[in-house]
Amino acid sequence: MRMGDGDRGSVGARVVVLDSEDSVRAELGSMGVSRAGTDIMTPKGVFRAVRLYGAPLRAALVIKQEMLAKGGEAALPYAAAGLCEERCDVLVTGTIRQFGRLTETLRLQPFGLPGIAREIDAALAAFDGTPEPMCVGGRTFRFGERTYVMGILNVTPDSFSDGGQHLSVDGALRHAEAMLEAGADIIDIGGESTRPGAAPVSEEDECARVLPVVRLLASHSNAIISIDTYRASVARKCLDLGAHIINDITALRGEGDMASVASQYGAPVVLMHMVGSPTDMQANPTYDEVVNEVCEFLRQRVAYACERGVSMCNTIIDPGIGFGKTPQHNLEIMRRLRELKSLGRPILVGTSRKSTIGRVLGRPVHDRVWGTAATVALAISSGADMVRVHDVAEMAMVARMADAVTRGWRGEEDGNAG
Secondary structure (H helix, E strand, O other), X not given: OOOOOOOOOOOOOOOOOOOOHHHHHHHHHHHOOOHHHHHHHHHHOOEEEEEEEEEEHXXXXXXXXXXXXXXXXXXXXXHHHOOOOOEEEEEEEEEHHHHHHHHHHHOOOOOOHHHHHHHHHHHHHHHHOOOOOEEEOOEEEOOOOOOEEXXXXXXXXXOOOXXXXXXXXXXXXXHHHHHHHHOOOEEEEEOOOOOOOOOOOOHHHHHHHHHHHHHHHHHHOOXXXXXXXXXXXXXXXXXXXXXXXXXXXOOXXXXXXXXXXXXXXXXXXXXEOOOOOOOOOOOOOOOOOHHHHHHHHHHHHHHHHHHOOOOHHHEEEEOOOOXXXXXXXXXXXXXXXXXXXXXXXXXXXXXXXXXXXXXXHOOOHHHOHHHHHHHHHHHHHOOOOEEEEOOHHHHHHHHHHHHHHHOOOOOOOOOOOO
């Protein structure tokens, strides 16, 4: 029924999802609201919830009082009411306009509140913004415009999914070229299996596996090459041969001074969350709050990288799906992935063929492409900027379709209907 048809006395109603300022502006524009009215209403139409961790009690009480005064809300733990805690968490909720008025007030207060105001402003800006562009190998990665696909090239005999399939240098090159043809933006080369329970290999064995492949791929293509290693010496040798990105599962806690290598070469580095090592990470993974602990770890590792000379714009974060986590942990991280946007860094997600998919669907490792496709699409809708996958052709199409829905499609306006 068209608007205006039928019973003119009836009023329709629908719940509108307005999760960004752009969506509020679009809704108001469709109603014919004036530009001035739209400018006034937009910051009032987006609701946000910010959790502060370990705020000094006096600061927490001021935050609660000020946010309530501005029409928002703030919740403190029960123990804080008895003034028996020195620090506590605070959940602050309100519109963007109310948060702006709150931090404006907090910047004039004592008890460390100006610093807390800066943290709130930064988290909100990062959550609603996009990371700055990243220059890699002469190309510019513009996050927020589309999702970048990282194709997995394991030159190992024991990786959980494709171990032993690309051991020869020529075979690895052919597979890399096929992934590039299928839509990979990055080729991630790994010479040591990081599957649960995997034993480490020597530096000599890792180099023997990856260096010839990096050398050949760099000389035969213009591929953006990532090296999946936690050894600074291996990363340095690969960068010398033409690799561009360091993918470090230890987030710069591995062998050697990886931060110095990344800084010296100006190489982007992927910082991944992992508890323990691949050998023991699945023994008994336990968290009080998995998303909070993953976010805080990644925040600290980004800060560490920057302290050691790595440019902020060269840091990428990865929540480490399957690395020291149960299926329930992995699913919760995926469900709440968007919260990682508060860190303001590009998000890489690697779910490809992993055991959580097998557990949920009851499928063996070679039959998890559809489960992987679901997680890739959901990750993109939740803010992922890069996805690391085995099945590049299929996942590149999933990414394109998910991007069209999530970020908007720039195709022909008058294309075929449907």
